[in-house]
Amino acid sequence: MGLEPTTSTHDLIVVGAGISGLSLASRAVASGRRVLVVDKAEEAGGCLATTRVQAGSESFWQELGAHTCYNSYANLISLIEERSLVDRILGRLKLGFFVRVGGKLRSIPSQLNAFELLVSVPRLFTSSRVGRTVASYYGSIVGSGNYDRVFGALFDAVACQDTREFGAEFLFKKRPGRRKDFRRSFTLAGGVKTVAEALASQPGLTVETGSGVEAISRTNDGFSLRLENGQVRVSRAIALAVPPPEAARLVEPMVPDAARLLAAIRMNPLYYVGVAVRRDRIAMRPLAGIVSSGDRFYSVVSRDVVPDSTLRGFTFHFRDDDMASNLTRIEEVLGVPRADFQNLVVKENALPSLGTAHADSMRRLDTLMADTGVLLAGNYFLGLSIEDCVTRSFALAAQIDRLLSGRPAVEA
Ligand SMILES: Cc1cc2nc3c(=O)[nH]c(=O)nc-3n(C[C@H](O)[C@H](O)[C@H](O)COP(=O)(O)OP(=O)(O)OC[C@H]3O[C@@H](n4cnc5c(N)ncnc54)[C@H](O)[C@@H]3O)c2cc1C
Numbered sequence: 001m002g003l004e005p006t007t008s009t010h011d012l013i014v015v016g017a018g019i020s021g022l023s024l025a026s027r028a029v030a031s032g033r034r035v036l037v038v039d040k041a042e043e044a045g046g047c048l049a050t051t052r053v054q055a056g057s058e059s060f061w062q063e064l065g066a067h068t069c070y071n072s073y074a075n076l077i078s079l080i081e082e083r084s085l086v087d088r089i090l091g092r093l094k095l096g097f098f099v100r101v102g103g104k105l106r107s108i109p110s111q112l113n114a115f116e117l118l119v120s121v122p123r124l125f126t127s128s129r130v131g132r133t134v135a136s137y138y139g140s141i142v143g144s145g146n147y148d149r150v151f152g153a154l155f156d157a158v159a160c161q162d163t164r165e166f167g168a169e170f171l172f173k174k175r176p177g178r179r180k181d182f183r184r185s186f187t188l189a190g191g192v193k194t195v196a197e198a199l200a201s202q203p204g205l206t207v208e209t210g211s212g213v214e215a216i217s218r219t220n221d222g223f224s225l226r227l228e229n230g231q232v233r234v235s236r237a238i239a240l241a242v243p244p245p246e247a248a249r250l251v252e253p254m255v256p257d258a259a260r261l262l263a264a265i266r267m268n269p270l271y272y273v274g275v276a277v278r279r280d281r282i283a284m285r286p287l288a289g290i291v292s293s294g295d296r297f298y299s300v301v302s303r304d305v306v307p308d309s310t311l312r313g314f315t316f317h318f319r320d321d322d323m324a325s326n327l328t329r330i331e332e333v334l335g336v337p338r339a340d341f342q343n344l345v346v347k348e349n350a351l352p353s354l355g356t357a358h359a360d361s362m363r364r365l366d367t368l369m370a371d372t373g374v375l376l377a378g379n380y381f382l383g384l385s386i387e388d389c390v391t392r393s394f395a396l397a398a399q400i401d402r403l404l405s406g407r408p409a410v411e412a
Helices: 019-032 074-080 114-125 134-141 146-160 194-199 244-251 256-265 323-334 358-369 386-397 399-405
Strands: 009-016 035-039 050-055 059-065 090-091 097-101 104-107 187-188 204-207 211-217 222-227 230-242 267-278 289-291 297-302 311-318 340-351 375-376
Touching: 009 019, 009 386, 009 399, 019 074, 019 114, 019 194, 019 230, 019 386, 035 230, 035 375, 050 267, 050 340, 059 311, 074 194, 074 386, 097 146, 097 323, 114 134, 114 146, 114 386, 134 146, 146 289, 146 297, 194 204, 204 375, 244 256, 244 375, 256 267, 267 323, 289 358, 297 358, 311 323, 311 340, 323 340
Parallel strands: 009 035, 009 230, 035 204, 097 289, 230 375
Antiparallel strands: 050 059, 090 187, 097 104, 211 222, 222 230, 267 311, 267 340, 289 297, 297 311
């Protein structure tokens, strides 16, 4: 996307064009604000990381990052409606996740100890998740044997990290306002990145990609942002919708105590490898995904839920970046030699680990940031899901008028 002259003036600059930044920007534009979104990546989307390849006359897409939206994502659905994307919603086939045991795919129920489950599940109605780890809370509800054998690996797959010490309250949520007029779980034609693209092209919103924000300083009436390409952007307020380590670095000169809290959030690295394989080259049954306890990968996510006539797509979420071993593992799991891999895509990312003390820490962070003119959005406040990100951003958008009122506009 083209760059503007050396300086420009906006009511709000949002740093980070993932779903957090874009949903905040979208709401601010809708309320009449001049908004610029800046992202260091070449394309908007962040973890909405659909990759696309031309397969014959058709475009084949598969998800490297987020893959499933639910009808409990009421805020996300409101954005989908506003951006006229409802027609692009696609249901997902009801295919199971399988557990890989001893080189074979097994159904999840086949791996469970039914007696242990029956004895343990009633605790679901009496115990609270607040302040407890995933291992302690869910271990008590499904039984420790079931947890060790199956559920631990499933939860690790959901959060793409070791979730034993993860706060149970952050993993699954009962959300108000389920939209029963939408499919229970869905994606969109072209993949979930379609949502990011539609938000980024919203009329009135300017998005600049390909150059990150290097540093931020205060001016008399707002903020000055220096980009990696040497250009400068100024605004009256800013929102940082970047991962915690980046937010810590950018906030440090302005609110050092907040930077310390942000820097303390542990990040878990994650290495995606996406491969597409011709349908006639793979014998594996159709499935939604694979988990495997103690394996090199947290999960394999398949495109089979939205079948394609020519290709099948699989994304492996690996724990480390030993690519030679990762590729060998993909060959073993799919039963396909690498010569048959098409559209091999490799990407690195990291997700925050939200422990049992995390909610308190984020409350302190919000207190420190109040009235600084800097808004913090992201997947480390309410939870990792897309809906958690949008919910946080909508709450921030409601603060923008107050934030900007009483401050004189910055002259270009
Ligand atoms: C593998 C995987 C699978 C997932 N599956 C699901 C799922 O199925 N359903 C679901 O609901 N959620 C899922 N999630 C979670 C969800 O996708 C993410 O938590 C959410 O999309 C994060 O959005 P975000 O905008 O907060 O952060 P990000 O998407 O990480 O965006 C941050 C952006 O900031 C940019 N940036 C960083 N530093 C700078 C800088 N200095 N200057 C400018 N830009 C910068 C980055 O380039 C990036 O685009 C998944 C996540 C992953 C990784």
